[in-house]
Amino acid sequence: MKSKRIGKRTIKLNNKPTIISAACVVGPKEGQGPLKDYFDLVLTDDLYGEKSWELAESKMVQTSMRKAVEKSGKKLEDINYMFAGDLINQLFPASFAARELNIPFFGIYGACSTMAEGMSLSAMIVDGGFADLSLSGTSSHYCTAERQFRFPLELGNQKPMTAQWTVTGAGSVLIASSGDGPKVKYITTGKVIDKGIDDGNNMGAAMAPAAIDTIDAYFEDTKDDPNSFDLIITGDLGKLGKQITQDLLMKRGIDISKVYTDCGVKMFDLEEQDVHCGGSGCGCSATVFAGYIYNKLVKKEFNKVMLVSTGALLSPTSTLQKQTIPCIAHAVVIVNE
Template sequence: MGRVGKQTIVFKNPPVISCAYSSVGPKEAAGPLSTYFDHSYEDELLGQDTWEKAESKLIENTIQGLLTRSGKNPTDIEFIFAGDLENQIVASTFGVSSFNIPYFGLYGACSTMGESLCLASMAIGGGMAQTVIAGTSSHYCAAEKQFRYPLEYAGQRTLTQQWTVTGSGYVLVTHGGKGPQVEAITPGKIVDLGISDTFNMGAAMAPAAIDTIVTHLEDTGRRPCDFDAIITGDLGNCGVDIAITLAHKLGYDLKGILNDCGKMIFDNEKQDTHSGGSGCGCSASVFTGYLYKQLLEGKLKRILLVPTGALMSPTSGFQGNTIPGIAHAVSIVMK
């Protein structure tokens, strides 16, 4: 494991993503990727009496699904890296508590899947562990209540607004084994170009996505065409257009290479999601449900997964602050 360029880590012995599991809600299960998700729920409450408890149950069930699929017990896992969008990441805290696994609670907003994968890979690549779990989640109803308006308010959604995914995705990252390998990571920096519109997350996150993508390419000496796809997490339709424009100004043509989990998970016209999907569970469920399977089947050989996050809180918005963005890149190859 070693640093290259400004902020990229290349793994001498790449960690392996040896297993993955995804869970989604009913709206996500009705989208274009429905057949790829491992489990879907008909009820967003998951039998619980609050949205927040439902998200914790979603996390618990997803991790259990991962353990069952991989044939592992909680005692086989050395660390778990997880986070969510709720205040003080309590959904993850309650969701992982029953497994009794040493826990790193993370907050990277919608970039948390990238953050958890980066830290899990560093733990494996640095020889600190042999088997760890990484993942995240989000819940539409819980996120709307916290960051915008409770559903009962029935506020009008803007055309730039995205639909927070009710979903969760977790992976098993191991030293050795079969599966896609994490060959390099580029942790992102905070990028803030002054966007303050909380109904346009794509515009706030796009500059951070391009900053991380360009840094990764420069650090590794790669070109966009060296990847089958560069896939951001949560930019949605508006954010992807902005990202492609920003990249072009820097001399990089990402047309035909750049895609976004927020664009992939919903059928915008049929499902009325305006600018697409977002939330921690967006990139998590699309990666573990769809992209991971494409890698296993050899339909994708190398991807750059770049989950993106808007690092705001209800308090910062009320105080008139702008929305800082961040993005973490994970280069994944199937050999």
């Protein structure tokens, strides 16, 4: 057990858990962005044929997970565990998807860090010999998140330029004990960091300190070289949070500028699409990874990637009680070997 730990917060997975497939579904606006060719399914209707946005989000989770299993040549009954979560109270979309998929289910909540959290847990459970196949994924929906955390869409509230657009999308990966594909090699688990930001429309500034803390911890633990990566990508900090992260890491002596970007920046055309600072939501890093990044890894165009999904752990209740925003970031390093 101890042999797998490196430093204080990082583990090295010696048994090479492999991401054997990935799949994602996105909404119409995401399908108009620069990554449109990497998604498995682009919806033409935000409701996805359902009676509510929450049910539509749950259906997206089901679709992405079914597609990931199908692409691997496996069957749903072959899967040992499912890790999933989302932004909605009581994990409504994930839990209702698990009901339909009939896979042993761990519901997890890390806000928008859920993709990397689920991948971490899936990889650890496979590496530890507790499962041969573990499915993990997450989702978000612009309309469900707005209704829960902000204002009813019907009000048409204006947002400040620091705000981001919640991605409508779901992404899933299937991690196996053997097979072809990129391997999960390192995991650095985040700590909850709160620097006193209380503006729910400035999530990039709130989450950036958590991303900085986790990335710093990885390099402190491993003594790795940032430039050995093809890509270091944070979850959904957007344009503002990305710049804060890059600048403050530079002050700590960690220069990631040549290999760094953010999923919230990659998802949309910030000049042409009205998304202010970029994308956010659980589905942001999930779909960017399961679509764009995984495709590049399989084609060996990327051989070493760090995904740092970032999450703001606020709730409607904490906001009404005037609390600041605690945040977290989890890092997963994926390599071709």
